[in-house]
Every structure is written in structure tokens, then in C-alpha cells.
Amino acid sequence: MRRGLLTARNNLPAREVEKAGAALAARTARLPELARARTVAAYVSVGGEPDTAPLLAALRERGVRVLLPVLMDDDDLDWGEYTGAGSLAAVRRAGRMTLWEPAGPRLGPDTVREADAVLLPGLAVDGTGTRLGRGGGSYDRVLARLAAAGTNPPLIVLLYDHEVVEEVPAQAHDRPVHTVVTPSGVRRFG
Numbered sequence: 001m002r003r004g005l006l007t008a009r010n011n012l013p014a015r016e017v018e019k020a021g022a023a024l025a026a027r028t029a030r031l032p033e034l035a036r037a038r039t040v041a042a043y044v045s046v047g048g049e050p051d052t053a054p055l056l057a058a059l060r061e062r063g064v065r066v067l068l069p070v071l072m073d074d075d076d077l078d079w080g081e082y083t084g085a086g087s088l089a090a091v092r093r094a095g096r097m098t099l100w101e102p103a104g105p106r107l108g109p110d111t112v113r114e115a116d117a118v119l120l121p122g123l124a125v126d127g128t129g130t131r132l133g134r135g136g137g138s139y140d141r142v143l144a145r146l147a148a149a150g151t152n153p154p155l156i157v158l159l160y161d162h163e164v165v166e167e168v169p170a171q172a173h174d175r176p177v178h179t180v181v182t183p184s185g186v187r188r189f190g
Contacts, residue, residue: 002134005132006047009047009123011048020051021054021055024052025054025057025058027181028055031186033154033178033179034064037116038116039064039065039067040117041068041069041112042056042082042119043119044068046097049158050158065081066082068102069138070106071099075136077112077141077142078108078111080101080102082102089102110145112145113145113149118142120133120156121139123163124164124168125164126166126167128170128189128190129177129190130174130176130177131174140173140174143155147175158181161183164182178190
């Protein structure tokens with residue numbers, strides 16, 4: 001399933017990715033969950049992911065503190081602050097794609113607990129809010145860290161319309177997301 005979804009993404013024309021990013025930024029920025037947020041954990045899109053650059057810029061423009069992930073050697077995530085496009089550095093991980101990460105100080109894996117909302121990457125979400133990621137477990141660790149701390153920020157996934165599917169494989173450790181945003185709409189779960 002992952003391979004098929006990634007292939008479909010990689011075959012999208014650049015103009016469609018850009019257009020989806022603009023629509024997602026506008027739709028996501030209007031979410032009530034983000035209207036009250038002072039700190040948002042987000043991510044910089046890579047490859048064929050819906051473009052998050054317009055949303056990151058909109059959040060910063062509103063004065064929101066934006067945390068971005070830094071992939072550690074064990075696939076867990078540290079966090080750094082996004083202060084604009086110039087605060088990112090291209091980081092090539094051995095055998096992986098190039099990621100754009102905050103160039104400033106590392107704030108520690110537990111910093112995500114300060115987030116009032118968490119934007120998660122994904123490949124698909126099903127009708128129960130189960131998210132299918134890339135399979136590395138990085139965000140499973142983030143969600144487990146939030147649960148262990150007793151925090152329950154809104155969990156929001158940005159996808160293309162065709163990536164909201166009937167069912168994705170689920171494991172016992174999977175935690176459902178609260179909201180999926182696509183270029184054509186918003187769907188909330190539970």
C-alpha cells in the first residue's frame with residue numbers, strides 16, 4: 001500500500017503539488033484548532049508530499065511558534081524552531097532522501113509536548129482516523145511521547161483527496177488522528 005501511494009504521489013505534476021499546498025494552507029490555517037494555538041509542531045514537506053511551505057509561512061506570520069522535526073540516528077525526532085525559510089538546512093541522511101531541518105539549536109525530543117497542535121505527515125488516513133506513515137516509526141514515537149505525558153493536542157494530517165481511504169493496516173501501537181485536511185475539505189474523527 002505504501003509503495004502504491006508513494007508512486008502516485010511521485011507521479012503528480014509539480015503544479016498540482018503546488019496548488020494542493022496553497023489550498024491546504026488556506027484550509028488548515030482556518031481550523032479552530034490552529035486559531036488558538038501558540039505553538040504548532042509541523043514538518044517540511046518532501047518529495048511529492050503536499051507542500052507545507054505556504055502553511056509554515058502563514059503560521060509564522062500570525063506569530064505562532066513553529067516546531068520542526070530533526071531526524072535522529074535512531075529514527076526518533078528532536079525538534080528545532082522554524083523562524084522562516086532561511087532557518088532551514090538541507091540534510092542528507094545516509095540512504096534516505098534529503099530533509100529540510102531547522103538549522104538552529106536542538107530543543108530535545110520532549111519539546112513536542114509544548115505543542116498546542118501537531119501536524120503529521122502521512123500517506124493515507126482511513127475512516128477511523130488511522131494514519132499510515134512511511135513505516136519508520138518516527139511519528140509513532142512522537143504520539144507515544146504525547147500520550148505518556150498526558151497531553152492531547154489536536155493531531156492533524158495533510159493529504160491529497162485520494163489518500164483518504166476506506167482502511168489502512170493498523171497495529172496495536174497506532175493512535176488515531178483527530179483531523180485530516182485535503183484540498184477539498186476537512187474531516188474530523190472521534
